[in-house]
Amino acid sequence: MILDLHEIIEAPGKSVSFRCELDRERLAFPGLEAFAGPVTATGVVKNTAGVLTLTADVEADMTVLCDRCGKPFEKRLSPRYTATLQADAEDADSENVFPLDGDGVDVSDVAETCLILDMDRKFLCRPDCKGLCPVCGKDLNDGPCGCKKEIDPRMAALGQLLDDIQEV
Ligand SMILES: [Zn+2]
Ligand SMILES: [Zn+2]
Known part of the structure; x- marks a missing residue:
């Protein structure tokens, strides 16, 4: 989903909020059995002294397999990601920098990419699973x-x- 930023891009102190659904096809956790519903990202892009920062709260309800015993169980992931948006993200050496798309940003793509980079998680049905x-x-x-x-x-x-x- 492209979020239009033209109202804040030259206006320090302003922000614009968003809510979008993520493409579950792109999100393949090791140990993921199925998503229990849509995966959503809710957040805001803020212009702080000319720097655009995106904050996204992702929510995903899913059925995952325990890394030790293989049993399926319900798990809710709700990570928060922050990213810096730049017109010339190609030159950036940080993973947390994403490109602008003209005067906008593809917020679902940013949230999906953050989640994919965060996927080396292991799930345990309980902390002391034998x-x-x-x-x-x-x-x-x-x-x-x-x-x-x-x-x-x-x-x-x-x-x-x-x-x-x-x-x-
Ligand atoms: Zn287990
Ligand atoms: Zn045995």
Whole structure:
């Protein structure tokens, strides 16, 4: 969504607010199962002493998979992003600088890009999730499984040797 900034672009102290929906097709979190509704960004672009700053509050309700046990659960993300808008963003070396589109800015593109750069998140169904047993795959949150701790192969050989001796 292009937000028209011509009323504030030469007017320090002024601001213009916006609300838009983001393109969910662009937003592929690792561990994301599905979005539970539209992903929105609500915010404002403010001219502070000639510098245009965008602030966006993103809200996304989604179903994600736990990084440890793989169980799906509901998660609400509500990050706040800020970005500086410049006509010549090509020369900028900061990630938080975005280009103007004439006298406007594509606010949904800015919010989507901020969210994409922020996607290396891991989701846990609870902070102390115990995960799955690597041997039998049981969910260890439901209690311990019957697997023995993995035995060192050298110890296993020694055990076999002792068995052989006892059999003689
Ligand atoms: Zn879990
Ligand atoms: Zn097990």
